Amino acid sequence: MKSNLNSKFLLFIVVFAISGCIEEDLPTKSTSGYCFASNFGQLGQLYKTSGNQQLDFWHYGEYNNLIQRFGVKPDIFFYDDGNSPNAYFTPQISNNQYPDGQVAIGLSWIKKEFANSPTNSGVSIAIIMAHEFGHCVDVKYSVYNTQSYKSELFADYLAGCYLHLKSMTIGEQYVREVANSFYSIGDYAFNDPRHHGTPSQRVACLMAGYNFSKSRVGIGIGYSLLDAVSNAKNYVGQF
Numbered sequence: 001m002k003s004n005l006n007s008k009f010l011l012f013i014v015v016f017a018i019s020g021c022i023e024e025d026l027p028t029k030s031t032s033g034y035c036f037a038s039n040f041g042q043l044g045q046l047y048k049t050s051g052n053q054q055l056d057f058w059h060y061g062e063y064n065n066l067i068q069r070f071g072v073k074p075d076i077f078f079y080d081d082g083n084s085p086n087a088y089f090t091p092q093i094s095n096n097q098y099p100d101g102q103v104a105i106g107l108s109w110i111k112k113e114f115a116n117s118p119t120n121s122g123v124s125i126a127i128i129m130a131h132e133f134g135h136c137v138d139v140k141y142s143v144y145n146t147q148s149y150k151s152e153l154f155a156d157y158l159a160g161c162y163l164h165l166k167s168m169t170i171g172e173q174y175v176r177e178v179a180n181s182f183y184s185i186g187d188y189a190f191n192d193p194r195h196h197g198t199p200s201q202r203v204a205c206l207m208a209g210y211n212f213s214k215s216r217v218g219i220g221i222g223y224s225l226l227d228a229v230s231n232a233k234n235y236v237g238q239f
């Protein structure tokens with residue numbers, strides 16, 4: 001099992017696309033304050049289509065790449081996030097074909113990220129999705145496996161690894177756009193139980209993951225998923 005996962009994450013040369021998953025405060029539809037939710041009961045209707053064929057094609061392409069990279073297979077949905085752009089993960093399983101929980105991406109979040117994308121690539125959406133997949137990995141390997149700012153920062157680190165792998169195919173010019181998006185969604189409310197990391201912490205974890213991946217791939221040795229998990233936990237431990 002481990003070697004299989006490792007080999008999946010070691011294949012850096014294969015062309016792939018990326019997504020990420022990030023969360024914002026969601027005053028009206030919060031399930032807990034973190035994007036790591038116990039269930040999706042408060043999200044309302046879940047959808048398999050965004051209503052836009054082109055977006056769906058991109059979205060599911062990214063989803064399949066994430067499954068390969070992270071070695072987890074959550075079910076994935078869209079939902080109506082109204083005026084509270086957000087994305088969520090829950091470890092709750094609703095379909096045995098998807099043993100690693102569920103991910104829900106808000107439709108207004110997608111619109112917002114595309115609207116704020118200077119490159120019009122929506123690349124930050126890919127990293128938002130990767131962040132949610134990071135939560136899947138957290139649960140699968142029982143790293144933090146809880147609603148905490150450390151689990152959020154851990155997911156940011158793994159999203160950073162994915163950002164680097166994606167940048168290898170789409171170019172490094174997109175990295176700043178993603179970092180800016182991360183910064184804008186950080187949470188300054190240290191005393192708020194919904195705290196999931198300051199902007200600087202979130203960007204630091206994202207870029208630490210990015211640089212870890214870049215350093216390993218740059219010298220031709222690559223890394224396994226479990227290498228990334230171990231380094232992510234060590235890095236997040238400082239916060």
Ligand SMILES: [Zn+2]
Nearest residue numbers: 035036152155
């Ligand atoms: Zn999260």
